[in-house]
Each structure stands twice: as C-alpha cells, then as structure tokens.
Amino acid sequence: MAPLIRLEGLTKRFGETVAADDVTLDILEGELFGLLGASGSGKTTLLRLLGGFETPTAGRVLIDGVDVTALxxxxxxxxxxxxxxxxxPHMTVAANIAFGLKQARMPKPEADARVEEVMELVKLTELGKRKPSELSGGQRQRVALARALVLRPKVLLLDEPLSALDKKLREHTQFELMRLQRELGITFVIVTHDQDEAMAMCSRIAVMDMGKVIETGTPRAIYERPQCRFVADFIGGANIIDAEPVGPSRVRLPALGVECAVTDSLPAKGWVALRPERISLSHEAPAGGPWPAGQVEAVAFHGDFQLYRVRMDGGVELRVAASNVPGDPKPGERAFLSWPADAPVALSR
Amino acid sequence: MRVSRGAKIAGGTVLGLGYAFLFAPILSVIVYSFNESRLVTVWSGFSTKWYGELAHDDRVLNALRLSLGIAAFAASGAVIIGTMAAYALARFGKFRGKALFSGLVAAPLVLPEVTTGLSMLLLFVLMERLIGWPQGRGAITIAIAHVTFAVAYATVIIRSRIASLDPALEEAAADLGARPFAAFVAVVLPLIAPALAAAWLLSFSLSLDDFVITAFVTGPGATTLPLLIFSSVKLGVNPEINALGTLIVGVASMVALTATLLQRKSG
Known part of the structure; x- marks a missing residue:
C-alpha cells in the first residue's frame, strides 16, 4: 500500500538552526502517528511543514501521491x-466550527447539518451558542477538534493536543482521540513531548532529536527493542552500560565486572540498555550469578514502585525501579542487582 | 506604609496645585464662556447667550464644517494606512529595512510640528510645479498633511493590538481554507476593531485641533476652527471664542474618553 504521507529529504533551516534535517518518513493511511521528541527537537516544525505553515528549505511533502510542497x-x-x-474569540462555537465550510461556500442547510453532526461526534451539542471564553479547557479542545474534523481532512494534525489539560482529563481525552480516529478512519499525526502519551495512543512513533528522525516503530518495538542509545534513554530512561562482545548474544559489562546475555550480538564495542523496571534488587546474591553489587544511594517513593539509585562497585550509577523488594534496602546498604536474560538490549550506536 | 497626617495634607496640597496648574486655564475659559458680559474679564452674571451667537455665526459654522470634514478624512486615511503599516510591522517578521520603516512611521511623533509643516508646504509647492496637483493650497493639502501625522499615532495603537493577537488565529483561518485577505477580514479585522475605532477617534481629535501644521499648508478660504480662533484672538478675546473653546474641550474629552475605553476593552 502506498503511504498517505511521504516526506522526502525534508529540511527546514531558520538562519543557523536546522529545525528539520533531511527527514524522510512514510505515514500510512489510517495511522495514529506520533512525532515524539523533547522541545526543540523539530517535531512541531515537521508538523507545520505538513500543514503548510512553513516552506521547506529542501525536500518534498507528498500527500496521497500529490506533491503539496508549494501549496x-x-x-x-x-x-x-x-x-x-x-x-x-469573536465567534460562537457553532460559527467557529462552520468557518471552514463557509470558506468552502457550502450551502447553509448542508453546512448546518455537517456542523450538527460533528458537534454530536465530539459531544458539544448544547454549547453551539457559547463563545470560546465561556468554555472550559476540555470543551475548547473539543471545539478545535470539531472545527478541523468538519472539513473531513485526509490528515488531521494535532500539536500537543493534551498539554493544556489536567491529568485526569488528559487520560480521558486520549481515549476520545483514539475513538475518533478509529471511527473516522482519518490519519492522525500527533506531536507530543510526553512519551507516555505517545506510547498509549499511537500506532507508530517517530522519535526526533535535533531535527532528525532517530527511530521509527510501534510503541512496543521502540520501548522493548530500541535501536540506539538516544531512544533507549529518552523512552523510559533506560540504564546505558558500556558493553563488549564475548560471543554470540553475549557481552561483558566492564563497568560492572560481569557477563550477560543480550538480545542481539554486538559486532563491536557498544552498549547495553537495561530498563530500571526489569532489574531486581536483593540483599543476598541471587542464583545464576555472578551478579553485580553496589551501594544504595537514594530511594524515592513513587506510589506503585520505588526508584533506587545504586552506586555500583565499579563506580557507575544505575537506576532500579522495583516494588516490594525483600528486605527493603535502605540508603547506605549493599544490594545485588539481577535481571532476566531477555532484559539487556544490545545497542551499537 | 503609615502616612502621617501632615504628610497627607502636604501631598494633597501638591496634588491640588498640580491640577490647578494644568487645568485652571481651561476652567477659566469654560467659566467665562457662561459670562453675560461682553468684557471677558468682568463677571456680570450667568448666561448661555454666547453659545446662541455661535450657532448663528457663519464664519464659525463654515470653519466647523471644514474642520470636521478634514478630521473625518484624516482619521479615515490614517486608520487605513496605519492598519497596513501596523500589519506589516507586526506580522511580516524581520524584513529588510524593518527598523528604518518602523522609525519613519513613528517619526511624526517626535518631529517638531514646525518642521513637519514646513516640509509639507515645500512638498506641495514642488508638486504643484512638477505635476500640477494639488492646485494651490486649501482643504486638500490640509487633509493630506493631517493624514501624514495621524498615521503615526494610528499605527502605534493598531500595531500593539495586532501584536497581542495569537498568530495561530490567522494560521487557523488559513488552515480552514481562508485565503490571506479573507482571513484578515473574517478574523483579524473584527478582533482589532476596537483599536481601529480608538485610532480613528484619536486621529480625528488630533486633526480637529491641529494648528501649527495647518497654518503652514492652508490657503485662502480654508480656515479651520483653530485658525479661526487664533485669528479672532488677535483682535481681542471675546466670550464667543470662550464658548467655542469650551465646546472643543467637551468634544475632545469625549473622544479621548471613548478612545481610552475602547482600547481598554480591546486590552
């Protein structure tokens, strides 16, 4: 299937800064695609290039096979x-939603019906006569959504759509967006800096840094099998440990003084990503060792788990997220670290 | 902070003196406009007869008509040009010569009126010689000159309002299918309307009471209200002029007040 959106070598410079750096990316029809990155990573620029609010310095944007770069x-x-x-702000909710239809000179009865329909879709009926200033944050967000959806676009672009909402509403809205996307079948491209949000909603994610797409994949693939140190660190804050290959799917971790199994063979010196929540902590040396040990430096209570910072004997510091650790290690005490064989992910870049 | 009684009295006195210094002259004009006597400095009783005389004085009525016409033209011209200049300054990003343009647009705010007036006069004389327009000097040249300086004020007011608008509003309009001009009319214009009205009113009142520049670029037969007042005062102040002055103060205050309220509303 041909991709709905194709970005080819898309580059955007603002003076000295490169906001989008030779980005090539395919987005398929019906995807809920996430652009994930820290602020300044270029994700919003990429979205604005898609919407036509910025003109690229180089490269092309194709939507449904049509070159829209100059549109x-x-x-x-x-x-x-x-x-x-x-x-x-000077228009009612209904007028806001009807704006695009009016620009397209759609006859009023037909436009009214469309507005009605979309207001029902985002649960805004009753509020048509209000002004935006009389709405709550969540309602405003739904008006913005309705105003864009009423035109039945091929692609809906969402720029940090949940950032202005409080935590509870955010989760609710996540599910609402997913429901809308499923019901309408419209391709959503959503920009977010919040990895949990991207993980929870998106069918695929592109992780961005310094204007480049570092890695693209399903949330599960990106989380469980990151391809590079940046993504392993950015998504879920994995421990990154120096590693050297000692055999097929086996590495030595010099900083910890142990050997362990990894997902893939490392061709040369590289790294291993070890997620904090895949590591176990214990006072006694676990079986199957030798396992590395260190001194607990700090413990932070997070409700459903505790986050430990452990200074290993080799000097490096590792983060361990665990709940119900036997013996409840306190700061200053020694503890052993261990992990299942499939936890360490080999990274060669 | 605790303020002693003495300090309060002293502060009140200074404030009172300050107000008196600023407004006593205007107040005396207003008070004496209701004086019965023909002699300006002698109070002989309350009367509104000078206002009645004004209404029958053709010279005054003609001057008033001319002044109002010029003010309306100048205000409208200033708002149209000012809106375009303000939009360019607030929205076109960093274009070549922006600082120069911004400075030049605002120059009449600080330029001595005598200089503006003189340069306008020279321009009109030169234009007449080169292209034959405007023929002579009069209402047209005054109106053009007034547009010139009023644009500066209008631009400042409108620019600050446009700058305070979220640029995403125009992007949203474009995103929803509006071409740039349609987006401007449907979204920007309604939102800056209070600032446009404020700029129009301010330009109107500036034009209405401008004397210096008007004196330079006027010609035979084009006597605006301030010119008329000045020329009559040369022959001696009379209560009719006081009455006229009072009316102008009244109109100018109302215009200024409305403009302020509009700007506050547009926030």
Whole structure:
C-alpha cells in the first residue's frame, strides 16, 4: 500500500538552526502517528511543514501521491488542532466550527447539518451558542477538534493536543482521540513531548532529536527493542552500560565486572540498555550469578514502585525501579542487582 | 506604609496645585464662556447667550464644517494606512529595512510640528510645479498633511493590538481554507476593531485641533476652527471664542474618553 504521507529529504533551516534535517518518513493511511521528541527537537516544525505553515528549505511533502510542497495551508487536504486551540474569540462555537465550510461556500442547510453532526461526534451539542471564553479547557479542545474534523481532512494534525489539560482529563481525552480516529478512519499525526502519551495512543512513533528522525516503530518495538542509545534513554530512561562482545548474544559489562546475555550480538564495542523496571534488587546474591553489587544511594517513593539509585562497585550509577523488594534496602546498604536474560538490549550506536 | 497626617495634607496640597496648574486655564475659559458680559474679564452674571451667537455665526459654522470634514478624512486615511503599516510591522517578521520603516512611521511623533509643516508646504509647492496637483493650497493639502501625522499615532495603537493577537488565529483561518485577505477580514479585522475605532477617534481629535501644521499648508478660504480662533484672538478675546473653546474641550474629552475605553476593552 502506498503511504498517505511521504516526506522526502525534508529540511527546514531558520538562519543557523536546522529545525528539520533531511527527514524522510512514510505515514500510512489510517495511522495514529506520533512525532515524539523533547522541545526543540523539530517535531512541531515537521508538523507545520505538513500543514503548510512553513516552506521547506529542501525536500518534498507528498500527500496521497500529490506533491503539496508549494501549496499554502488553505489548499492542503490537512487540518490542524493548534496547541493554543486558536479558536476565534469573536465567534460562537457553532460559527467557529462552520468557518471552514463557509470558506468552502457550502450551502447553509448542508453546512448546518455537517456542523450538527460533528458537534454530536465530539459531544458539544448544547454549547453551539457559547463563545470560546465561556468554555472550559476540555470543551475548547473539543471545539478545535470539531472545527478541523468538519472539513473531513485526509490528515488531521494535532500539536500537543493534551498539554493544556489536567491529568485526569488528559487520560480521558486520549481515549476520545483514539475513538475518533478509529471511527473516522482519518490519519492522525500527533506531536507530543510526553512519551507516555505517545506510547498509549499511537500506532507508530517517530522519535526526533535535533531535527532528525532517530527511530521509527510501534510503541512496543521502540520501548522493548530500541535501536540506539538516544531512544533507549529518552523512552523510559533506560540504564546505558558500556558493553563488549564475548560471543554470540553475549557481552561483558566492564563497568560492572560481569557477563550477560543480550538480545542481539554486538559486532563491536557498544552498549547495553537495561530498563530500571526489569532489574531486581536483593540483599543476598541471587542464583545464576555472578551478579553485580553496589551501594544504595537514594530511594524515592513513587506510589506503585520505588526508584533506587545504586552506586555500583565499579563506580557507575544505575537506576532500579522495583516494588516490594525483600528486605527493603535502605540508603547506605549493599544490594545485588539481577535481571532476566531477555532484559539487556544490545545497542551499537 | 503609615502616612502621617501632615504628610497627607502636604501631598494633597501638591496634588491640588498640580491640577490647578494644568487645568485652571481651561476652567477659566469654560467659566467665562457662561459670562453675560461682553468684557471677558468682568463677571456680570450667568448666561448661555454666547453659545446662541455661535450657532448663528457663519464664519464659525463654515470653519466647523471644514474642520470636521478634514478630521473625518484624516482619521479615515490614517486608520487605513496605519492598519497596513501596523500589519506589516507586526506580522511580516524581520524584513529588510524593518527598523528604518518602523522609525519613519513613528517619526511624526517626535518631529517638531514646525518642521513637519514646513516640509509639507515645500512638498506641495514642488508638486504643484512638477505635476500640477494639488492646485494651490486649501482643504486638500490640509487633509493630506493631517493624514501624514495621524498615521503615526494610528499605527502605534493598531500595531500593539495586532501584536497581542495569537498568530495561530490567522494560521487557523488559513488552515480552514481562508485565503490571506479573507482571513484578515473574517478574523483579524473584527478582533482589532476596537483599536481601529480608538485610532480613528484619536486621529480625528488630533486633526480637529491641529494648528501649527495647518497654518503652514492652508490657503485662502480654508480656515479651520483653530485658525479661526487664533485669528479672532488677535483682535481681542471675546466670550464667543470662550464658548467655542469650551465646546472643543467637551468634544475632545469625549473622544479621548471613548478612545481610552475602547482600547481598554480591546486590552
């Protein structure tokens, strides 16, 4: 199947800074695609290049096989939910939603029906006559969504759509967005800096850093089998440990003084990613060793787990997330670390 | 902070003196406009007869008509040009010559009026010689000159309002299918309307009471209200002029108040 969106060597420079650096990316029809990165990673620039708000320095944007690189926003089959929502403050909710249809000169009865339909879809009926200033944050977000969806775009762009909502509403809205995406079958491209959000919602994620797409994959693949140190660290904050190959799927960790199994063979010196929640902590040396040991430096209580910082005998510091650790190690006490054989992920870059 | 009684009295006195210094002259004009006597400095009783005389004075009425016409033209011209300049300054990013443009647009705010007036006069004389327009000097040249300096004020007011608008609003309009001009009319214009009205009113009142620049670029037969007042005062102040002055103060205050309220509303 041909991709719905194809970015080819897309580059955008603002003076000296490169906000998008030779990005090549395919997004399929019906995907809920996430652009994930820290602030300044270029994810919003990429979204704005898709929407037509920025002109690329180099490269092309194709949507549904059509080169839209030179098209302004008002001629693209995309619609955007802005981070600030950008609702027109002088218009009612219904007028905001009808704005795009009015620009397209759709006859009023037909437009009214469409507005009605989409208001029902995002649960806004009753509120049509209100002004944006009379709405709550969650309601505003739904108006922004309705205003974009009413035009039935091929692609819906969402710029940090949940960042202005409080935690409880955020989770609810995540499910709402997923429901809408499933019901409408429209391709969503969503920008977020929140890895949990991206993990929970997206069918695929592109992790970005310094204008480049570092890695693309399903949330599970990115989480469980990151391909590089940046992604392993960025998603879930894995421990990154120097490693040298000693055999097929086996490495030595010089800093810890132990050998262990890894997912893939390392061709040369590299690293191993070890997620904090896959490591176990114990006072006694576990079986199957030798296991590395160290001194607990700090413990932070997180409710469903505790986060330990352990200074290993070799000097490196590792993070361990665990709950119900036997013996409840306290700061200053010694503890052994161990992990299942499939936990360490080999990284060669 | 605790303020002693003495300090309170002293502060009140200073404030009172300050207000008196600023407004006593205007107050005396207002009070004496209701004086019955023909002699300006002698109070002989309350009367509104000078206001009645004003209403029948053709010279005054003609000057008023001319002034209002010029002010309306100048205000409208200033708001149209000012909106375009303000939009360019607030929205076009860093274009070549932006600092220069910004400075030049605001220059009339600090330029001595005498200089502005003189340069406008020279321009009109030169234009007449080179292209034959405007023929002579009069209402048209005054109106053009007033647009020139009022644009500076209008631009400042409108620019600050546009700058305070979320640029995403225009992007949203474009995203929803509006071409740039349609987006401007449907989204930007309604949102800056209070600032446009404030700029119009301020330009109107600036034009209405401008004297210096007007004196330079006027011609025979084009006597605006301030010119008329000045020329009559040369022959001696009379209560009718006081009445006229009072009316102008009243109109100007109302215009200024409305403009302030509009700007506050547009926040």
């Amino acid at each position: 302004p926003p008002y001629e693209r089959p995309t619609n955007m939910v802005f981070q600030s929502y950008a609702l027109f």
